[in-house]
Amino acid sequence: MVLLVLLLSACGGPSASTGTSARNGEIEVQTAWARPVTVGDAAAATDAAEHGAHSGQGDTASGTVVSGSTQGSGVTGAAYMTIVNTGSAADQLVKVTTEIADQVELHTTTIENNVAQMRPVTVVDVPANGQVELKPGSYHVMLIGVKQTLAPGDTVPLTLTFQNAGEVQVTAEVRES
Amino acid sequence: MVVLAAALLAACGGAPSTTSSSSTRETSAAAPSGEPRNVVEPPKQLVDFEMPSNTGETVKLSDFRGKPVLLFFGYTHCPDYCPTTLGEFKQIKKQLGEQGDDVAYVFVSVDGERDTPEVLNRYVTTFDPSFVGLQGTSANLQPIAKDYGLYAKKNTEAGSAAGYLVDHTVVTYLIDKQGQLRVFYPFGVQPSTIANDVETMLKEEA
Numbered sequence: 001m002v003l004l005v006l007l008l009s010a011c012g013g014p015s016a017s018t019g020t021s022a023r024n025g026e027i028e029v030q031t032a033w034a035r036p037v038t039v040g041d042a043a044a045a046t047d048a049a050e051h052g053a054h055s056g057q058g059d060t061a062s063g064t065v066v067s068g069s070t071q072g073s074g075v076t077g078a079a080y081m082t083i084v085n086t087g088s089a090a091d092q093l094v095k096v097t098t099e100i101a102d103q104v105e106l107h108t109t110t111i112e113n114n115v116a117q118m119r120p121v122t123v124v125d126v127p128a129n130g131q132v133e134l135k136p137g138s139y140h141v142m143l144i145g146v147k148q149t150l151a152p153g154d155t156v157p158l159t160l161t162f163q164n165a166g167e168v169q170v171t172a173e174v175r176e177s
Numbered sequence: 178m179v180v181l182a183a184a185l186l187a188a189c190g191g192a193p194s195t196t197s198s199s200s201t202r203e204t205s206a207a208a209p210s211g212e213p214r215n216v217v218e219p220p221k222q223l224v225d226f227e228m229p230s231n232t233g234e235t236v237k238l239s240d241f242r243g244k245p246v247l248l249f250f251g252y253t254h255c256p257d258y259c260p261t262t263l264g265e266f267k268q269i270k271k272q273l274g275e276q277g278d279d280v281a282y283v284f285v286s287v288d289g290e291r292d293t294p295e296v297l298n299r300y301v302t303t304f305d306p307s308f309v310g311l312q313g314t315s316a317n318l319q320p321i322a323k324d325y326g327l328y329a330k331k332n333t334e335a336g337s338a339a340g341y342l343v344d345h346t347v348v349t350y351l352i353d354k355q356g357q358l359r360v361f362y363p364f365g366v367q368p369s370t371i372a373n374d375v376e377t378m379l380k381e382e383a
Contacts, residue, residue: 035256036303038299039299075299076254078260105339111347114364116345118344142256
């Protein structure tokens, strides 16, 4: 089932709206999902300390190299969805927020010569009478500094802000990648 | 600064010309024969390496002798290709059934600065408790980069709150029981195709 959904979402065709969907006027968000993330105590503590120095990890018996800092970014995750625009005017996804992560960014990924590059983007265009898919290997909602473990079956509340349509509340279901 | 540059995979040598489209995910159903899997002929004996692992112990590539190894380079802040690939490793293991336990699934971080054994342990075990996470650093990756055509470069200018991003090679390597590189797969090859190759390799003598 998970495989099937993955295949569907990777095929670029219209996604079956099996999960939650949310709409605001002419914008409808379908099949929002997020990847599982495991957040450890140390990461949670680091987040709580607002990017404080990461210390006290010298408990590995073998004396392996442990770097001194986690660079303050914590654990990352990703959310995906299909955004459908039934209106005759193009729109743009300009912002996403969630209470379960410190920061949220819109990213895109590309592969060239077998090398993957991920880059932040400022907006995701949603064409008039069309749709855009946020999917693996393309656009995604990047969750930075995830505050809690996300296990399959959990849900992630996301607030999407569109240039024209305004805010859309979306619930992303956590499922196996 | 983690900067490893090496010839890209084309330089791995002996890669046969492949046909069909690059986007194999468009095709559904059972593994089509035209997938761009790259057979390394003759097999290439890989230089051994030694890296801290997610369990805190040091692991060598040669520790896996006698088992086929599926290996992928990535980093835990990578939310897209890396979890997709590890999810595919999980599917491969499932397809192999009991034999899936006779294969090593190895995730080598190219971001050892942030991916400590502890961080790696949380990450790889999210997928499967048997998966191995290794802490690659410029010191331990440099000597093996050429073997894998590995490219990994820190990008601090992208302007992400994630601190920095890492551009990196997204290829799955299939290594045989003798530590020889036999096949590599670009991102997007069907897991079933890889599983079939692993299944064949499992029948080879150790």
